[in-house]
Amino acid sequence: AQSVTQLDSQVPVFEEAPVELRCNYSSSVSVYLFWYVQYPNQGLQLLLKYLSGSTLVKGINGFEAEFNKSQTSFHLRKPSVHISDTAEYFCAVSENQAGTALIFGKGTTLSVSS
C-alpha cells in the first residue's frame, strides 16, 4: 500500500517570496505522483504530475516539482508566490497501473500575505 506524508500543515509566506511544500511517499511498487490545489468549497485542480522521464516537472501557475526516488520525495516549489496562490495543496500517489485510486496526503495550507 502507498502512503503520503506532507511535512508541513501550514506554510505562511509573503508575496513574491519563494516557497517549497514538502511531500514524501512510501510504496513498494512504481508510482505516479501528483500535486493538486483546492480552493475553498471547490474540487481539486491538477497542478502537475510525474509519470516517468525527467525528474523535474513543470506545472501550471509557475509551480514545479522534483521527483527524488532515493529520498522518496516530490517537493513542490514556486520561485515567487502571489496572493492568489493561497489555497490548500495536496500531494497524491497512485500505483503505476490502471484502475487504482489516488491516495492523498493531509494537505498543506499555503497562506500568502502582502
Place this chain on the structure above:
Amino acid sequence: GAVVSQHPSWVICKSGTSVKIECRSLDFQATTMFWYRQFPKQSLMLMATSNEGSKATYEQGVEKDKFLINHASLTLSTLTVTSAHPEDSSFYICSARDIGRGNTGELFFGEGSRLTVL
C-alpha cells in the same frame, strides 16, 4: 476536456432522510469512478471505488449499507447517503479517470457536494 460534474453542490437535509449525489463525466467515459470524503481542514479519504456494471468496492471502515453507490452507465455514478445523521455531514467529492487518455494515473475531480445534516 475531461470534465466531471457533481450535483448538487450543496444540500441540507433532516436527520433520517436519504440524499443522492450524482457524478457525471461530461466528455469521456469512465468505467471506474472514485468517491472521496473530506472533513473540514482535512485530507480526502477514499470511500469506495465505483465500477460500471458491478458492485462498488468499499474501503475498510466505510459502511456500504449507509453509502450506496450505483454506477449505472459509463458516465454516471451516484452516491446515496441513507438515513443521514449529523455525523455524515461532510464534503463529498467524486473523481474519474479518462482511460481514453491512456494510463496516466490522473484523476479528474468533480466540484464536490457539501452535505449538511440537521
